[in-house]
Amino acid sequence: MPSWREVGKVCLGIPGKILDAYESQGLRMAKVQFGGIVREACLQYVPEAVAGDYVVVHVGFAISKLDEEEAARTYRLLEEMGQLGELADAQINDEVRRGNSS
Amino acid sequence: MKYVDEYRSEPVALNITQEIRRIQTRPWVIMEVCGGQTHSIVKHGLDYLLPETLELVHGPGCPVCVTSLEMIDKAHAIARRADVIFTSFGDMLRVPGSEADLFAIKSQGADVRIVYSPLDCLKIAKANPDKKVVFFAVGFETTAPANAMSVWQARREGVKNFSILVSHVLVPPAIAAILQSPQNRVQGFLGPGHVCAIMGYSEYEAISARYQVPIVVTGFEPLDILEGTLMTVRQLEAGNAVVENQYARAVEREGNRVAQNLVSEVFEICDRKWRGVGSIPKSGYRLRYEFRDHDAERLFEVEEIDTKEPAICISGQILKGIKKPHDCPAFGTLCTPQSPLGATMVSAEGACAAYYAYGRHLKAGEVRYAV
Numbered sequence: 001m002p003s004w005r006e007v008g009k010v011c012l013g014i015p016g017k018i019l020d021a022y023e024s025q026g027l028r029m030a031k032v033q034f035g036g037i038v039r040e041a042c043l044q045y046v047p048e049a050v051a052g053d054y055v056v057v058h059v060g061f062a063i064s065k066l067d068e069e070e071a072a073r074t075y076r077l078l079e080e081m082g083q084l085g086e087l088a089d090a091q092i093n094d095e096v097r098r099g100n101s102s
Numbered sequence: 103m104k105y106v107d108e109y110r111s112e113p114v115a116l117n118i119t120q121e122i123r124r125i126q127t128r129p130w131v132i133m134e135v136c137g138g139q140t141h142s143i144v145k146h147g148l149d150y151l152l153p154e155t156l157e158l159v160h161g162p163g164c165p166v167c168v169t170s171l172e173m174i175d176k177a178h179a180i181a182r183r184a185d186v187i188f189t190s191f192g193d194m195l196r197v198p199g200s201e202a203d204l205f206a207i208k209s210q211g212a213d214v215r216i217v218y219s220p221l222d223c224l225k226i227a228k229a230n231p232d233k234k235v236v237f238f239a240v241g242f243e244t245t246a247p248a249n250a251m252s253v254w255q256a257r258r259e260g261v262k263n264f265s266i267l268v269s270h271v272l273v274p275p276a277i278a279a280i281l282q283s284p285q286n287r288v289q290g291f292l293g294p295g296h297v298c299a300i301m302g303y304s305e306y307e308a309i310s311a312r313y314q315v316p317i318v319v320t321g322f323e324p325l326d327i328l329e330g331t332l333m334t335v336r337q338l339e340a341g342n343a344v345v346e347n348q349y350a351r352a353v354e355r356e357g358n359r360v361a362q363n364l365v366s367e368v369f370e371i372c373d374r375k376w377r378g379v380g381s382i383p384k385s386g387y388r389l390r391y392e393f394r395d396h397d398a399e400r401l402f403e404v405e406e407i408d409t410k411e412p413a414i415c416i417s418g419q420i421l422k423g424i425k426k427p428h429d430c431p432a433f434g435t436l437c438t439p440q441s442p443l444g445a446t447m448v449s450a451e452g453a454c455a456a457y458y459a460y461g462r463h464l465k466a467g468e469v470r471y472a473v
Binding site: 012013015017025026027034035039040041042044045046047054056058059060061063064066067068070071074075078079081 | 103104105106108109114117118121138141191218219220221222224241244245247248251255258259295296299300322325329348350351352353358360361364451
């Protein structure tokens with residue numbers, strides 16, 4: 001979960017869920033939830049995004065709508081990578097531990 | 103939290119590092135371009151999970167770090183004016199100028215305020231019509247759409263007492279500058295995911311082809327970075343040099359056209375000086391002439407300031423991937439986040455500050471890490 005400080009960093013974009021969208025001063029705005037934190041963000045750059053969508057928010061602006069199918073596909077591939085090499089897991093874990101303590 | 107927690111799974115991380123170990127046959131040097139990626143690598147100890155022969159070096163992608171000393175001194179000169187409310191992202195306040203930082207200037211009575219979004223400055227400007235509200239518009243392509251919108255909206259709403267001091271920098275010219283350096287050691291890049299979410303990655307295809315380096319557009323969570331590293335190693339081992347997209351859930355090849363359109367309506371490309379690196383041609387944005395009424399550099403005629411950097415600081419070489427924080431005799435002793443000598447110690451995305459925050463200035467055995 002991002003900290004309050006992380007949500008306000010220049011360089012970090014953070015994924016959040018659009019709770020509700022509305023108009024303010026001629027701009028499309030929204031309440032966006034990041035874990036336990038809710039902040040206002042501008043939706044002008046993601047005109048297709050609606051409540052319930054996840055967006056990457058950067059300095060108060062949503063810059064990209066997250067693609068749920070793409071995310072699921074990538075994650076599945078990474079998980080499956082392990083099934084091929086399960087036999088070697090114990091050995092790798094040992095190596096990692098040695099690497100960390102050196 | 104969705105899109106965060108699942109990308110921190112330790113078993114899946116080990117799957118990826120195991121695959122890297124399986125395919126890697128010789129040493130490689132890979133640079134992560136973005137400071138957010140550096141922060142994630144050091145925070146989660148990802149470099150400790152990788153083979154020792156796979157070196158991650160830290161790139162120039164920390165906007166707070168690379169903002170030139172001249173520009174910071176200009177900001178300070180404007181912030182000291184009695185008729186100004188100076189606004190900035192929080193990270194910029196502790197960045198040392200030649201003489202002070204914004205916190206010190208604020209403590210001396212200047213009206214300096216931290217904002218979360220540049221749109222907040224418009225509210226401040228409307229609430230203080232007798233003051234000039236200036237926003238310090240720093241950042242890479244990721245903050246450009248937000249900063250562009252603030253000026254565009256100010257013009258639309260007729261907010262005349264709002265201006266921005268622009269010090270925008272661009273990633274592709276910096277990558278090209280690193281690759282052109284005779285001292286370059288970098289053989290592959292983890293590309294900046296959020297910059298590419300805005301700009302797309304066709305510019306990177308030209309760099310990859312010209313310099314024959316793999317570039318993998320990569321996200322910021324531990325699994326993103328490990329997968330991006332695996333994809334880069336695969337290319338290096340196979341002798342390929344193309345652009346691939348690890349961060350497809352957030353990045354399309356064309357980027358965000360709506361954002362690009364407004365950025366190019368408000369900004370134009372210019373030469374830009376980078377702190378620690380020097381001037382890089384066509385590596386920044388400045389406001390177009392049409393927006394001159396909101397251009398703080400034009401409105402406040404700040405004279406050229408003679409600047410001086412501490413001689414001991416090697417942040418320039420760190421930003422170019424030539425050296426690492428441990429190579430600096432001042433790291434963790436004379437130079438700490440509480441009293442930074444150079445830019446890479448100031449921002450949480452700076453390599454020195456990230457190393458310090460996660461205990462890398464301590465002796466072996468005392469190091470804190472988390473996966």
